[in-house]
Amino acid sequence: MIPLAFDYARPDTLDDAIALLAEKGEDATVLAGGHSLIPVMKVRLGAPEFVIDIGRLAELDYIRVEGDEVAIGAGTKHRDLVTSEVLGAEVPLVPAVARTVGDPQVRARGTLGGSLAHGDPASDLPAAVLALDGSIVLRGPRGSRTVGIADFYTGVFSSVKEPDELVVEIRLPRKGDAGWAYEKFTRRSNDWAIVAVAVCDGKVGLVNMGSTALRATATEEALTAGKSIAEAAALADEGTEPPADTSGTPAYRRALVKVLTRRALETAAG
Amino acid sequence: MSILGTRVVRTEDPVFLTRGATYTDDLTDERLTGALHLTLVRSPVAHATIASIDTSEALAAPGVVAVVTGADLDIDPALLFPGANKAMTRPFLASERVRFVGEPVAAVLSEELYQGEDAADLVDVDYDPLPVVIDPLASANDETLLFPEAGTNTAAAYNHDEEPDAGFFDGCEVVVTRDLVNQRLAAAPLETRAASAFWEGDRVTLYISNQNAQGGRDEIAGWLGLDKDKVHVILPDVGGGFGAKIGSDPEFGLVAWLSRRQGRPVRWNESRSENMTGMVQGRAQRQTVTIGGTREGKVTHYRLDVVQDAGAYPRLGTFLPMFTRMMAPGTYDIENVDSRARVVVTNTTSIAAYRGAGRPEATAAIERAMDLFAAEIGKDPAEVRKLNVVSPDKFPFTTKGGVEYDSGEYAKAIDLALSESGYAELRAEQKARRERGDVRQMGIGVSSYVEITGGGAFAEDASVEVHADGSVTVLTGTSPHGQGHATAWAMLASEHLGIGLDKITVKHGDTDLIPSGGGTMGSRSLQTGGIAVHQAAGELVDLAKQRAADLLEASVDDLEVDTDNASITVRGVPGSKSVTFADLAAAEQLKVDTTWDGKKPTFPFGAHVCVVEVDTESGKVTVEKIIAVDDAGPILNPLLCEGQRHGGIAQGIAQALLEEVVYDEEGQPLTGTFADYGIPSAAELPSFDLVEMTTPTPINPMGYKGIGEAGTIGSTPATQSAVIDALSHLGIRHIDMPLTPLRVWEAINAASEASS
Amino acid sequence: MKVQISVNGEDTSADVEPRLLLAHYLREQVGLKATNIGCDTTSCGACTVLLDGEAVKSCTLLAVQAEGQSVTTMEGLEGASDGTPTHPVTAAFHAEHGLQCGFCTPGMVMSAVSLISHDDDLDERKVREGLEGNLCRCTGYHNIVRAVLVAAGKDPDAEQKAEAESDALRTAPGFSRGESAEEAQA
CATH class of the missing domain: 3.90.1170.50 (Aldehyde oxidase/xanthine dehydrogenase, a/b hammerhead)
Known part of the structure; x- marks a missing residue:
């Protein structure tokens, strides 16, 4: 199993990468860690004619505090999210979620920006960013723009990102004092989540409960209205459209998401 | 000191751990x-x-x-x-x-x-x-034929000519029946299939x-x-x-x-994706068990009906139900046993052997039946088993499955497993959790098993030759692919010759060098090929003594092997003349070819206890502990033997909890990659507790039985039973394998809906 | 296109298609065959090598992505060149019977090397989770876990010993003892 042939370039700067992406148009695909893209290309479900490798752009590899927010370069690898002291202090949910992505080898290559840009509804980090109410900085030939995560996804593997734009940064509010938890339910340790729930500061992000990462808004509203955790968690499947596969039926996922939401909220409450 | 029974590390490994093994795709x-x-x-x-x-x-x-x-x-x-x-x-x-x-x-x-x-x-x-025909039960109706010229989808049938006796269970105080699925599994060796060919002339x-x-x-x-003789097959590392x-x-x-x-x-x-549909798969039986006996717990009647899915083209899967029928009564002394099987084709990958090949299916069926019977009469499942196992004084024991068990101490194995597990403590903990209404419930599963090893080819060839430089070449018809025969067979030769393992080379898997051989399957290798090497080395000593008698001016009967010096010497005469095997070989080729024929299979047995925790809200099962008593007679190399047991246990747990090849109604595989098919990683398994027990077989001079499949056969029913046991207080009596979180949750959900 | 990759300390280069997987580069261009390919889905880890010191799956990397970087395969470990497994990890795999058919072994060994380099206080649970990206079909992992603990300088029997000496309910090391059960004991 090998990809179809393609041309390849590794620009030295972000500006060069954006210019090249504009030039190549829809025939081009961006490669960061490659752990979403290469598997798809190997089974020939994806066959770009041109691959632009941004995996070594130091400009995209940083984690820093900026005012009320933490800014994370899109090229930051999962492993670096796990070990980051800044994230551990400012948004501890992120290292905890990143630690559950794939396996050590995958975490050594996969990137935060790549995971968010790919937008698999079963992946962990989109729901975490959703629970944190973060935002995504996009850059293209027309300049930069910032999109709130709640407005980012439009469907399975699709977002408001234009084909000539790159995810360059993820901005998260500093939540060092807030209660948080991540409950991920898998069959095997490195499987995709059957369902997972990310909680931070009363906000709830859901993994694999629909065509995109979702917020459990009914649960959040119930909590705001002073309902108990158990009562709020019982609403976690409202507005979801969970998928069916060999690991779970929609009914199972609906039941599971309530259990995991309750557990996550209890853990977050301390 | 004898090298037999010691933990010799593998002689294969230095290459495997440095430049790596040479598999077919690596050949140069x-x-x-x-x-x-x-x-x-x-x-x-x-x-x-x-x-x-x-x-x-x-x-x-x-x-x-x-x-x-x-x-x-x-x-x-x-x-x-x-x-x-x-x-x-x-x-x-x-x-x-x-x-x-x-x-x-x-x-x-x-x-x-x-x-x-x-x-x-x-x-x-x-x-x-x-x-498309996917369901073997539907295939049996012959509505859609895969081979119109055959006129049927039935590839073979065993004891299927007459209707089952409707009065078979008459007189039983208790009768329980249940349909079971022994699901289709992928063997999934890490090396996929590979071949390379070239011709030299014809x-x-x-x-x-x-x-x-x-x-x-x-x-x-x-x-x-x-x-x-126009085909030369070589097996590189496999x-x-x-x-x-x-x-x-x-x-x-x-x-x-x-x-x-x-x-x-x-x-x-081939790629893995090809392998997951192209390579033969295993198990794939639909079973109906019916068990009958007394309220006190004595099982008197057992019936097993099997529909074997053969896949699209019948292969060794056609044979599996014969083993399943043969081993149907398991370790139990049951007076009346009835079984039948039908093998049908479906639009799926062909079925053949997978670790245990017909015996795990037999054990899973009878062990589930025992649990169902125990639950029905309200007795402890371990006690009901002990009440029904064949007692040690009955061996050799001819079963109603029609085979002769060579040796066994089945109740002792159960007792050992129970005591090692702290069974009474576990039951107390289970009771406490139930009384507290814990979300995480505990289950304890007990299995008792006996299996047949070396059940196909009972004979095997071996050749042992000492060379003039003192090195030894052993040729064997077995075919290791991880089992460590290069080490184990060298130990057997070394024991006789006193020649170190570093000088002994074991060759296998080359039809020019070794024209006949039965290969490695069905846990046959040690009791056939190993014994053949033992016999060949012994015969080589006899030959050396005959040749040495003249040189040493002594009668053959007075000669013995000096294992410190790899030589023949005169018994009881310190400092007497001696002659080394190497010197004898320098004078004349010193080589023995022999055949060992055990004429019968052996029947290793054991008992496993599995302890699981079940999250009753999510259906998640965690294996906390597995205790395995596996008795395969004396152990040649405990390190290798334990390795076989570990691997078998892991595959057995995997069948119980994780693995299943699934097709949709159109015959599309839904588990065609390693991302979908549930092979466990280290993170899903505990360490295993192995308990030793040694009951030799009289079938061969070393008392050896086979061990390759025991772990798989014992651990699957113990694990399945443990999960069901954890939920028995909810009224759950059975869940089909694999007991995935989804399956377990659905069972709990159905039980709670039924009770409310 | 031309790539230059340092493999086990030796400079290698070749003119390759951009789509060439690093695993194939190592096997076919460099001729190092220890690294195996066991699946198509980044699942099995048999192809694991170190890239600039980090364990990666070489079936999910293009050779061109590794341009100018350094790769270590099992053949590059101590003792490998003369066929003696003297690296602490390979020595422990040998002593503990941490391999059977050997196909997963090169990847498993390299994952273990990486795991040990990242954590100087490994225990059984951490080893099991640390090897989650590598499948073995033969060993049931029991002896692999032991080997990695030994290579990390830990006593592989420590948890079993502690458990044997304890009065607490005996459970497999590192697994949940049940939250409510713990609370009840507390």
Whole structure:
């Protein structure tokens, strides 16, 4: 199993990468860690004619505090999210979620920006960013723009990102004092989540409960209205459209998401 | 001190841990230089007639030398299991009809591997869909026939001529019956299938990844219409088999045929995605168990009905129910046993052996039946087992399954497993959790098992030769692919000769060097090939003594081996003259060829206790502990033996909890990659507690039985039973394998709906 | 296109298609065959090598992505060149019988090397989770876990010993003892 042939370039700067992406148009695909893209290309479900490798752009590899927010370069690898002291202090949910992505080898290559840009509804980090109410900085030939995560996804593997734009940064509010938890339910340790729930500061992000990462808004509203955790968690499947596969039926996922939401909220409450 | 029974580390490992083993795809044999790469075009549909195949675009692609279809073949479709319906033959490339997703329909030969994969996408096959049969029970109705010329979907039937006796269970105080699924599994050895072939004149040499060179040679020669001596099969290092590399695959014959056609060497190494549909799979039985007996717990009647799914083309799966019927009563002394089986074809990958091959299915059935019976009469499942096992004074014991168990202490094995597990403590903890209403409930599963090893070929050849430099060559017809025969067989020879393991080379898997051999399967190797080596080395000592008698001026009876010096010396005469094996070999070839025939199989046994925790809100099962008492007689090398048990236990737990090959209604595999098929990683398993017990067999002079499959056979029912036990207070009596979180949650959900 | 990759300390280079997987580069261009390919889905880890010191799956990397970087395979470990497994990890795999058919072994060994380099206080649970990206079909992992603990300088029997000496309910090391059960004990 090998990809179809393609041309390849590794620009030295972000500006060069954006210019090249504009030039190549829809025939081009961006490669960061490659752990979403290469598997798809190997089974020939994806066959770009041109691959632009941004995996070594130091400009995209940083984690820093900026005012009320933490800014994370899109090229930051999962492993670096796990070990980051800044994230551990400012948004501890992120290292905890990143630690559950794939396996050590995958975490050594996969990137935060790549995971968010790919937008698999079963992946962990989109729901975490959703629970944190973060935002995504996009850059293209027309300049930069910032999109709130709640407005980012439009469907399975699709977002408001234009084909000539790159995810360059993820901005998260500093939540060092807030209660948080991540409950991920898998069959095997490195499987995709059957369902997972990310909680931070009363906000709830859901993994694999629909065509995109979702917020459990009914649960959040119930909590705001002073309902108990158990009562709020019982609403976690409202507005979801969970998928069916060999690991779970929609009914199972609906039941599971309530259990995991309750557990996550209890853990977050301390 | 004897080397037997000691923890000798493997002599194979230094190479494996430095430059790595040499698997078929790693070969650098110069006769394979310039080999063409074979890429197979496989059917994407489960059942269809082939309207047309257009190869022109593929043929024009870069690097493509040939694109071959069934129309080009001059070898006849083959019956892959002699006992199956004779009409159910498999073509080497389908040309009229495809019968499962993954069936080869065209062969692309290219200069480079990547070119072949590109070109294979360009072969245009037009399929006309036919109705698809996936469910073996539906197949038995013969509504849609896979082989219209056969007139039936039944490939074979055992004891199926007469209606079952309706009054069989009359007089039983308690009768329980249940349908069970012993699900389809993928053996999934980490090395997929591979073959390389080249011709020298009219003789082909084939490297294949397989468990038996000699059997493979015979099949390939038959397919190609060649004399056996025109086929030379070599097995390089083999990356796991687990039964699925028994028997030659049609692809191997095709590789040899294509190499002859093109006049060039050909290499083939399948991808994992191909392997998950192309390689034979295992288990795949639907069973109905009915068990009857007294309220006190004595089981008097047992019936087992099996429908075996053979997949699209009958292979060794056709045979599995024979083993299942043979071992149906398990460790129990049951007066009345009745069993029957029917083997049917479906539009799925062919079924053959997978670790245990028919015996795990028998054990899973009787152990589930015992649990159901115990639950029905409200007694402890371990106690009911002990009440019914064959008592030690009855051996050799001829069962109602029609076989003779050689030796066993079944109740003792159960007791050992129970005491090692702290069974009473565990039951107390379980009770406490139930009383507290814990979300996480505990379950304890007990299994008692006996299995048949060396159940097919009882004889094996061996050759031992000492060379003039003092080194030794051992030839064996067994075929290790991870089991460590190079170490174990050297230990057996060393014990007799006093020659160190570093000087002993064990060779296997080459039909020119070793023309006859039964390979490694069915846990047969030690009790057949190992004993043959033991016998050969002993005979070599006898030969050496005869030759030494004149030199040492002593009677043969007065001679003995000085194992410190690898020499023959006169007994009881310190400082007497001696002569080394090497010196004898320098004078005249010192070699023995022998055959050992045990004439019978052996019956290893044991008991496993599994402790699980079940999250009753999510259905998640965690194996907390597994205690395995496995008695295979005396142990040649505990390190290797434990390794076999560990691997078996892991695969057994995996069947109980994780693994299942699943097809949708159209026959599309839903578990066609390692991302979907649930092989456990280290993170899903605990360490295993092994408990030793030693009951020799009288069948061979060392008392050895087989150990390769024991772990798998014992651990599956113990684990399944543990999960059900954790939920028994909810009224749950049975859940089919694999007990995934989804299945367990659904069972809990149904139980709670039923009670509310 | 031309790539230059340092493999086991030796400079290698070749003119390759951009789509060439690093695993194939190592096997076919460099001729190092220890690294195996066991699946198509980044699942099995048999192809694991170190890239600039980090364990990665070489079936999910293009050779061109590794341009100018350094790769270590099992053949590059101490003792490998003369066929003696003297690296702490390979020595422990040998002593503890941490391999059977050997197919997963090169990847498993390289994952273990990486795991040990990242954590100087490994225990059984951490080893099991640290090897989650590598499948073995033969060993049931029991002896692999032992080997990695030994290579990390830990006593592989420590948890079993502690458990044997404890009065607490005996459970497999590192697994949940049940939250409510713990609370009840507390």
